[in-house]
Amino acid sequence: AQSVSQHNHHVILSEAASLELGCNYSYGGTVNLFWYVQYPGQHLQLLLKYFSGDPLVKGIKGFEAEFIKSKFSFNLRKPSVQWSDTAEYFCAVNDPYNTDKLIFGTGTRLQVFP
Amino acid sequence: NAGVTQTPKFQVLKTGQSMTLQCAQDMNHEYMSWYRQDPGMGLRLIHYSVGAGITDQGEVPNGYNVSRSTTEDFPLRLLSAAPSQTSVYFCASSYGPTERAEAFFGQGTRLTVV
Numbered sequence: 001a002q003s004v005s006q007h008n009h010h011v012i013l014s015e016a017a018s019l020e021l022g023c024n025y026s027y028g029g030t031v032n033l034f035w036y037v038q039y040p041g042q043h044l045q046l047l048l049k050y051f052s053g054d055p056l057v058k059g060i061k062g063f064e065a066e067f068i069k070s071k072f073s074f075n076l077r078k079p080s081v082q083w084s085d086t087a088e089y090f091c092a093v094n095d096p097y098n099t100d101k102l103i104f105g106t107g108t109r110l111q112v113f114p
Numbered sequence: 115n116a117g118v119t120q121t122p123k124f125q126v127l128k129t130g131q132s133m134t135l136q137c138a139q140d141m142n143h144e145y146m147s148w149y150r151q152d153p154g155m156g157l158r159l160i161h162y163s164v165g166a167g168i169t170d171q172g173e174v175p176n177g178y179n180v181s182r183s184t185t186e187d188f189p190l191r192l193l194s195a196a197p198s199q200t201s202v203y204f205c206a207s208s209y210g211p212t213e214r215a216e217a218f219f220g221q222g223t224r225l226t227v228v
Contacts, residue, residue: 009154032213043118043219044157044204051214090156094213100145100164101172102212104157 002027004093006105013081013112021076021108023065023091033074034092034102035065044090050074061085086112116140120205120220127195127227135190135223137205145208145215146188147172148180150201151222157204163188164211195227 003026013019025031035047048059055067065076074091089108095101121136139146147162149172159172163182177199179191188207192199203223208215 004156006156036217043221044206044217045219046216049216092157099211099213100162100170101159102217104149106154106156 002093002095002097002103004091004103004105006089006091006108008108009106010109011111013110015083015112015114016080017112019076019078019081019085019110021089021091021110023074023076023105024072025074025091025093026072027093027096028072029096031096032094033065033067035059035063035074035076036090036092036104038088038090038107040087047076047089081110081112083112083114086110118205118207118218118220120203120223122223123221125223125225127192127225129195129197129227131195132191132193133195135192135203135205135225137188137190137220138186139188139205139207139218140186141207141209141218142185143207143209143218144185145210145212146182147206147212147217148178148188148190149204149206150174150199151204152201160190160203162212192225195225197227199225200227201225 005024033050036044091105092102148160149157161180163169205220206217
């Protein structure tokens, strides 16, 4: 079965620091990958997604992610974080056996201090 | 646009009580899903629907029922609440299979079962 791992459970950074959040999945076939963000007290919203093509994907608010097939990874990056990036970040991947299902990672809580 | 609307936002139930969590979307999306979010476990799929009259089980369906009589509404029923169902519940909708389409989430319902 497909699984998603986010090894960073809680990340604390100062403003202007660079960010990289890890995401690894288990299924070796064709995958569709997503990063969602949940700001405090708000609903989840899509940051970026990868289906095919250029493995470097750019999303909203200066975020990007790189799909590395050989490493089964889809890490999220931002060169310089802001206090407003404080949120919980979820990686998700499609279930290869059911097109109607997404499988989410356990999430990474990011705190950015001024 | 209202997007995905969930009610109530907060609810406290006694063990054994029943209730319905409401979810409505105004985007004419065919696909709707219910997730529960628990600390350290990310989002887990409870039930989903690919259109009116069609529902299916997700990862953690036990103790929950759903129906989809209209495109707009997808209520989640707890028949006999248990403390293990204490969680935050999110409803989501998308215009196509979630493996390719962005999921739009509601604000969530925080349920406590005592």
